[in-house]
Amino acid sequence: GQQVMQIPQYQHVQEGEDFTTYCNSSTTLSNIQWYKQRPGGHPVFLIQLVKSGEVKKQKRLTFQFGEAKKNSSLHITATQTTDVGTYFCASRLPDTAGNKLTFGGGTRVLVKP
Amino acid sequence: DAGVIQSPRHEVTEMGQEVTLRCKPISGHDYLFWYRQTMMRGLELLIYFNNNVPIDDSGMPEDRFSAKMPNASFSTLKIQPSEPRDSAVYFCASSLRAGVGNQPQHFGDGTRLSIL
Numbered sequence: 648g649q650q651v652m653q654i655p656q657y658q659h660v661q662e663g664e665d666f667t668t669y670c671n672s673s674t675t676l677s678n679i680q681w682y683k684q685r686p687g688g689h690p691v692f693l694i695q696l697v698k699s700g701e702v703k704k705q706k707r708l709t710f711q712f713g714e715a716k717k718n719s720s721l722h723i724t725a726t727q728t729t730d731v732g733t734y735f736c737a738s739r740l741p742d743t744a745g746n747k748l749t750f751g752g753g754t755r756v757l758v759k760p
Numbered sequence: 761d762a763g764v765i766q767s768p769r770h771e772v773t774e775m776g777q778e779v780t781l782r783c784k785p786i787s788g789h790d791y792l793f794w795y796r797q798t799m800m801r802g803l804e805l806l807i808y809f810n811n812n813v814p815i816d817d818s819g820m821p822e823d824r825f826s827a828k829m830p831n832a833s834f835s836t837l838k839i840q841p842s843e844p845r846d847s848a849v850y851f852c853a854s855s856l857r858a859g860v861g862n863q864p865q866h867f868g869d870g871t872r873l874s875i876l
Contacts, residue, residue: 677862678862680862680864688869689851689867689868689869689870690803690851690853690865690867691867692864692865692866695862695864735803737865738862739858739862744815745791745808745810745815745857745858746790746791746808746855746856746857746858746862746863746865747793747805747808747815747816748805748862748865749805750802750803750805752802753802753803
């Protein structure tokens with residue numbers, strides 16, 4: 648069935664390095680949302696992308712929506728220990744009503760100091 | 761402003777017992793969602809409500825699970841009888857009505873459920 652796939656599942660990053668996590672779908676998406684869940688916490692909304700090719704930045708985080716609106720990426724520069732957590736992408740799939748979102752499996756980020 | 765409030769935060773009970781999880785959404789939000797999170801299956805949508813009406817319950821695992829939303833400020837998720845495989849973190853989330861894009865979903869702190 649239709650779903651949203653995230654890679655990698657796990658990301659071990661040395662503090663200070665950059666990394667990117669990806670979100671892919673086989674179908675065209677109307678929008679993409681990104682959430683962060685700290686260990687032991689709950690998912691917290693970060694950002695939403697709606698337009699083809701859209702790029703948004705939040706400090707060291709850069710979010711991009713693909714031109715075909717089938718993929719998205721989250722790039723973090725100069726990783727810090729506060730970036731530890733699981734990052735989820737989520738989208739409303741075609742033929743889905745209301746505000747129902749389908750979440751990807753998440754990328755769990757571990758930072759080595 | 762108060763966020764989504766869930767209770768209890770932790771629940772440990774023996775299999776076969778009835779479990780009731782509670783959620784108070786953010787005031788003014790039209791949508792309420794119940795999710796289950798496990799390491800194996802990730803974050804799964806169980807059911808969601810729009811204006812207190814259940815819209816999609818296709819994620820509810822089986823008849824042992826039921827959810828209600830008697831009014832705009834309260835929802836329950838009930839498991840009867842509970843089984844060890846129901847052990848998970850259960851999140852409630854609420855949101856405003858979707859527009860051109862989707863609205864952010866605001867999650868509660870979750871209920872960590874352990875069935876022995």
